[in-house]
Amino acid sequence: MPVEALSRNNVRVSGRGTQPMLFAHGFGCDQNMWRFVAPAFEDDYQVVLFDYVGSGKSDLSAYDPRRYATLDGYAQDVLDVVHALDLRDVVLVAHSVSSMVAVLAANREPERFERLVLIGPSPRYVNDPPYVGGFERADIDGLLEMMEHNYIGWAGFLAPAIMKNPDRPELGEELTESFCSTDPVISRRFAEATFLSDNRDDLPRVRVPALILQCSDDMVAPTEVGEYVHGQMPGSTFRQMNATGHCPHMSHPEETIELIREYLQPAHAA
């Protein structure tokens, strides 16, 4: 069993239930983004949180640019955690880019998963007429440029220097706390893997039942994208949220919790 994944992915397990509920964070942050939602399920589930390699408090030394050049590497992270804890009948709650990571993981080992909860999923962010992804390639380039600018000021130069200062480890801690994505270079690559991916072909192959949570006014994953995902995934449930933006679990945790509970209830009751 690849128990190395437990420390590598900074895995945290809590809750009093037996069925595992695995939360996969989205791009730009770490497992902390679940802190308004995950505790709500601790009574009924075994809550498992983790950070992708390169995010949060994961083991940065385990970062392999080739492995994480595509979402497959991140899907492997999910499966590694599942194997490390030998999780079965997993309810995988995935945000944003993690939705496609979840699709890939579920397609590879469907027997491990009972349900998928996909929050703001998008199989492709760039428009590809007639497909509407919501962005032009130039928009993604703008994002990447902005990320570079944000890192050039401080993280790009300071972070590695501080990280390498063994006398003052608290500086590294502080830096980790101050920004979700730890390493600017990794974050930049994650952005490319995320926003330039195309997983449309993977959707029809999903055999695990899924809930699609679609925010209103989500400019990262517009409603038509959510509807497209629902249309392509057999056995999926689509719920339009009142929550606006792209991070309902942070901006509207109550509604998010409620919809997930509602979706899991029949399965749970059965």
Next chain:
Amino acid sequence: MSEAVGAPARALDPLLDHAPAGFLSFADDGTITLANATLAEMLGYAPGELVGRRLDTVLTTGARLFWQTHFFPLIRMHGRADEVFLVLRGAGGGDVAVLANAVRRERAGAWANDCVVVQVRERRKFEEALLAARKEAERARAQAEEHAEELRAANEQLEEQAVELELSQEQLREQATELEMQADHLRALNDELTERGIELERQRAAADDANRAKSSFLAVMSHELRTPLNAIAGYVQLMEMGIHGPVTDAQREALDRIGRSQKHLLRLINDVLNLARIESGRVEYMLEDVELGGLMADVTPMVEPQMLSKGLALEMEIPPRTVARADREKVQQIVINLLSNALKFTPPGGRVRVDAGRAGPGVVWLSVADTGIGIPPEKQVSVFDPFVQVDMSSTRRSEGSGLGLAISRDLARGMGGDLSVASTLGAGSTFTLTLPAES
């Protein structure tokens, strides 16, 4: 947790309204609740025009993504964000690069996110230059890595080739060693062959010496033996003639035996002497044109009586003008020898046949065939060796030294011809003499 609700727009402190930095406050749902005149001017809006709009309207698409994925989670989780670079969208569509500091605080029962925005026109230029330089450096580093990789690969290839070369060299060395060994072996063989050659030469010289000594010895011995033998013959004749008194019948018979033995011994010695002469190359040949028919006419009377007395038929067929270039006397000697042999080894009632003819350009032949006992195949090659007779039992029966055929062949060869035999055991033998034809 109380969710943000749009706070009512309110008038800003005039000081803040005209501060040298943009200021805006927005609710959690993204509605701008406050914006100072400086920010409005920065973005090309009229004062107060921004309030009530959504934050998205003043963000470029990239900035909106960044806002959603980074800025919002950050401010939501940590309550603040420091020095975040954003590209805002002006009223005319132009980009305005800014640095934003944000604080999230509860105000009048709702969450308000207050931002200070500083335009970074100059700084952006520097940053872009820096970014370009960094990208260039990264590209260079990537290229260097690629080159290093190529070099490593080339190096590995070279190392592999070096190993291969080393192996080939090793093989070549082994082959060279092997060749060297073979050369040594060949040299040794050559030395051995040279030595053997020298030895053979030495042996040949020794054999020649021995042969010459033997011939010389035989010549001397023959001479020394013939003298007393001739004396024996003389004394026998004297006694037979009764010069030393009357000879009884028994004494006459003894003298006759002595005489026959003496003749036999003398013939043997003559043969040995002849052979020795021939072998030592001391025989001289008087070559002339010899007409074989005529030669046979001279020879036949010498053997015919014995043939007739033994009950043998002698047939002869020699085409006219069959002429050899040879020593007449020696050819006669050979033919007599052949006829004597035929006579000797053919039982009574048999036939002896003489044929002759031309065989090809410059060669004549003469054969003597009999219907005698024949020679076994394994003996046919040695029949011309000195002191060899076909059958030991017949040696005793037949008189002869066993030198006749050896001498005959040597004589034939001495004249540029040869003597050969073909025979079937129990059916007879055919001896064929070849000689050069007339000139």
